Amino acid sequence: MLKVRDLHVYYGVIHAVKGITFDVPEGKIVTLIGANGAGKSSTLKAVAGLVKPKGHIQFLGHEMVGRSAHKIARRGAALVPEGRHVFVNLTILENLRMGGFNKKRSELEPLYEKAFEMFPILKERANQKAGTLSGGEQQMLALARALMSEPSLLMLDEPSLGLAPKIVSEVFDIVKMLNSKGMTVLLVEQNAAQALKIAHYAYVLENGTITLEGNAKELLNNEDVRKSYLGEM
Amino acid sequence: MKRNQILTIGSIVLLFLFIGYANGHLNAYYIRILNNTAIFLMFAASYNLINGVTGQFSLEPNGFAAIGAYTAAILTLTPAQKEAMFIITPMVPWLQHIHMSFFPALIVAGIVTAMVGFILGFPVFRVRGDYLAIVTLGFGLTIRVVSNNTMSITNGPLGLKGIANYTNLWWSWGFAIAAMIVIMRLINSEFGRAMKAIRDDEDAAIAMGINTFKIKMIAFVTSAFFEGIAGGLLAHLITTISPTLFTFFLTFNLLIIIVIGGLGSMTGTAIATVLVVWGSEWLRIVEQPMHIFSLTIPGIPGMRMVIFSILLIIIMIFAREGIMGQKEFSWDSLFKLFKTKKVANK
Numbered sequence: 001m002l003k004v005r006d007l008h009v010y011y012g013v014i015h016a017v018k019g020i021t022f023d024v025p026e027g028k029i030v031t032l033i034g035a036n037g038a039g040k041s042s043t044l045k046a047v048a049g050l051v052k053p054k055g056h057i058q059f060l061g062h063e064m065v066g067r068s069a070h071k072i073a074r075r076g077a078a079l080v081p082e083g084r085h086v087f088v089n090l091t092i093l094e095n096l097r098m099g100g101f102n103k104k105r106s107e108l109e110p111l112y113e114k115a116f117e118m119f120p121i122l123k124e125r126a127n128q129k130a131g132t133l134s135g136g137e138q139q140m141l142a143l144a145r146a147l148m149s150e151p152s153l154l155m156l157d158e159p160s161l162g163l164a165p166k167i168v169s170e171v172f173d174i175v176k177m178l179n180s181k182g183m184t185v186l187l188v189e190q191n192a193a194q195a196l197k198i199a200h201y202a203y204v205l206e207n208g209t210i211t212l213e214g215n216a217k218e219l220l221n222n223e224d225v226r227k228s229y230l231g232e233m
Numbered sequence: 234m235k236r237n238q239i240l241t242i243g244s245i246v247l248l249f250l251f252i253g254y255a256n257g258h259l260n261a262y263y264i265r266i267l268n269n270t271a272i273f274l275m276f277a278a279s280y281n282l283i284n285g286v287t288g289q290f291s292l293e294p295n296g297f298a299a300i301g302a303y304t305a306a307i308l309t310l311t312p313a314q315k316e317a318m319f320i321i322t323p324m325v326p327w328l329q330h331i332h333m334s335f336f337p338a339l340i341v342a343g344i345v346t347a348m349v350g351f352i353l354g355f356p357v358f359r360v361r362g363d364y365l366a367i368v369t370l371g372f373g374l375t376i377r378v379v380s381n382n383t384m385s386i387t388n389g390p391l392g393l394k395g396i397a398n399y400t401n402l403w404w405s406w407g408f409a410i411a412a413m414i415v416i417m418r419l420i421n422s423e424f425g426r427a428m429k430a431i432r433d434d435e436d437a438a439i440a441m442g443i444n445t446f447k448i449k450m451i452a453f454v455t456s457a458f459f460e461g462i463a464g465g466l467l468a469h470l471i472t473t474i475s476p477t478l479f480t481f482f483l484t485f486n487l488l489i490i491i492v493i494g495g496l497g498s499m500t501g502t503a504i505a506t507v508l509v510v511w512g513s514e515w516l517r518i519v520e521q522p523m524h525i526f527s528l529t530i531p532g533i534p535g536m537r538m539v540i541f542s543i544l545l546i547i548i549m550i551f552a553r554e555g556i557m558g559q560k561e562f563s564w565d566s567l568f569k570l571f572k573t574k575k576v577a578n579k
Contacts, residue, residue: 049439073439085437089432094426145441
């Protein structure tokens with residue numbers, strides 16, 4: 001579904017992503033793991049069109065490099081940004097409405113229902129401002145909002161960031177459930193243990209290059225990965 | 234829903250009844266203040282659309298006001314007037330012969346300003362935040378310099394004189410109410426929600442598939458259109474315009490109004506416009522010579538602005554969101570207020 005070839009991201013003189021190549025096949029969860037500053041978020045932003053990369057990004061057979069971000073989103077790649085980024089002064093319902101910005105009015109009603117069914121907490125507070133939600137609830141809202149566009153690829157940037165462990169596993173359960181219904185997921189995580197448990201395939205990023213890749217289960221047992229990312233001595 | 238509409242229409246009718254009364258009964262000084270209120274309301278509401286609702290901190294309204302004022306004035310002045318006025322450099326011939334009545338001239342002023350806003354939007358919205366403020370500030374200054382130096386179009390520093398005094402309460406309030414209705418409807422539409430989304434988090438809005446450039450442009454062009462018309466109304470109220478009228482000071486006044494009213498709140502803007510326009514008239518007493526006991530203070534021109542600045546500082550400390558914050562006045566909230574009071578009385 002998503003094919004990334006020789007992707008480079010520059011911020012001025014800083015070369016953040018140095019020619020990485022990876023694939024996200026349809027119906028799979030693929031994760032990019034790595035430490036702070038490894039280039040994970042930059043990669044995701046490049047795919048979403050929020051930064052202008054060099055190289056090739058093929059999504060559903062179309063070249064995405066050079067397209068503006070809103071056009072990429074309309075093609076069906078939805079990004080849940082790092083740190084949630086909900087619209088704090090809009091109500092929850094309005095946040096969801098923004099997620100389905102490119103949907104027709106008549107298409108929205110069933111999508112709201114779906115979102116509220118998946119996240120009952122949001123239904124109770126539909127007319128409350130998003131800024132009044134807790135961190136975990138905001139993450140749920142960010143996820144629900146991304147799903148409003150009925151994406152074919154869901155990109156999650158550090159969904160566990162700043163959340164209590166219990167909420168983190170709830171978020172990952174939801175991602176797993178979505179995947180079991182056919183959603184393709186590209187997951188960027190620092191919490192390597194959690195990410196590897198739900199993913200099918202994983203890439204390890206270090207200083208902007210991919211140093212290791214393989215089935216998530218194999219990586220979970222890989223000595224180097226265990227040492228570097230899973231906190232084992 | 235029905236009740237609120239009737240109440241809104243009712244209060245607009247009431248406002249126009251008052252204007253009808255004011256036209257015949259109040260003296261010229263009060264009528265002038267009422268005209269100023271309407272024109273500033275139009276300026277401030279359009280400015281708040283881009284600054285408050287869309288969250289794009291920009292400083293260009295003096296530039297748009299100048300374009301609107303000059304366009305409308307050039308169109309309503311008669312060819313003979315223009316010939317007599319342009320004594321140093323003659324006017325461009327086709328501009329000299331063009332002549333229109335008031336209403337079409339205002340609409341053309343709005344359209345010309347909106348077009349300038351559209352062209353300006355391309356470079357301006359490539360930058361965000363502080364940079365946007367600086368670029369738009371530069372535009373306001375540029376327009377002033379241009380109007381000073383294009384002698385054959387604007388008559389340069391000599392300005393335009395003898396503009397017909399067409400602006401009356403009906404015109405000014407008619408346009409102000411129309412602008413308010415259009416802007417409020419825009420805010421409550423799909424585009425308005427997207428504008429608020431951009432204000433809250435532009436990156437997330439882009440990731441949602443919102444074409445943020447387009448949305449910002451809609452806000453900017455709408456804002457420019459009404460500021461252009463307001464500029465035209467202003468020109469036909471004071472009948473003399475020159476580049477010095479459209480300094481950054483005008484933008485600064487509007488900024489005070491929208492900050493006091495609440496960034497993003499149109500009803501707050503309306504309240505603040507009344508407060509600032511009427512307040513600045515009332516505060517003229519502090520600029521007059523005063524005798525306090527045996528102490529005599531000579532009149533200090535500009536003292537009003539000192540008081541306004543102090544007021545702004547106090548608001549920034551104690552009520553950072555302004556009078557209304559981002560909320561709008563609604564009939565429902567008014568009725569709720571009465572209801573809770575009744576319960577409390579029991």
